[in-house]
Amino acid sequence: MLIAASENNARPELSLETVNEEARDALFVSPIPGLLVSGSVPRYTRDAWFGKTPDTLPRTLMLQGTLDPNTAYAGAQEHAAMLRRSGPVTFHTVDRGAHLLPLVAPRCFVAAVGSFIDGDVVSERCAEPAPE
Numbered sequence: 024m025l026i027a028a029s030e031n032n033a034r035p036e037l038s039l040e041t042v043n044e045e046a047r048d049a050l051f052v053s054p055i056p057g058l059l060v061s062g063s064v065p066r067y068t069r070d071a072w073f074g075k076t077p078d079t080l081p082r083t084l085m086l087q088g089t090l091d092p093n094t095a096y097a098g099a100q101e102h103a104a105m106l107r108r109s110g111p112v113t114f115h116t117v118d119r120g121a122h123l124l125p126l127v128a129p130r131c132f133v134a135a136v137g138s139f140i141d142g143d144v145v146s147e148r149c150a151e152p153a154p155e
Contacts, residue, residue, distance in 0.1 A: 024058060024059075024062050024066075025067070027055075027058075027059060028058075028059045028066045029067045030069070031059070032059045035066065037059075038054070039057060039060050040095065042056045044058055054127055065125065067123045076105060076106070076108075077106075077107060077109050077110075079110055080109040080110030080112070081107060081113075082111045082113070083106065083111065083112045084112075084136065084139040085102075085113070085115065086117060086132065086135055087099040087100075087103075087116060087117065087120075088117045088120025088122065088124055088127070088128065089116060089117065089119060090120060090121045091120065091122045092117055092121065096116075100114065101140075113139065113145050114147075115131075115147065115148070116149070117131045117132075117148075117149050117151060118148060118149070118150040119151065120151060127147070127151070130149075131132070131149035131151045132144070134149060135149065
C-alpha cells in the first residue's frame, strides 16, 4: 500500500471524505481509492526518477499472470520489451495466474524466482494450478 499510495495515486491531495462523496451514487465502487488515501504510513515524495524509464537495469525478472485483473498481459509484455532497451529482462508467464503471484501461484513463483536467483535459466511459462 505504501508504493501504491505514493506512486499510483494520481490525486494525492484527495481526502477520504472526497472519495466517499464521489462513490456515494456509483453503482459499483472499488475499495482501492479509499485505501490509497487512508494508509497507515506516510507516503514518500516522488523524486526525479518517478515515472521515467531507467537508462540501465541490472538483470531483471518479470513475472506476469495471464489472468491478472490489475495489469493486462499484453501491457506487461510491452513494458518488458521497453525495459529490455535498458538491460536484460527475463519475462515469465504464469498461465491462469492472477494478481499477487506469490499468493495465488506459489509453486510457479518459487520456481521462477529460485532459478533466477541461482543464475539458472528461468522457464518461459508455468501453470497454476497445474494442468490435470
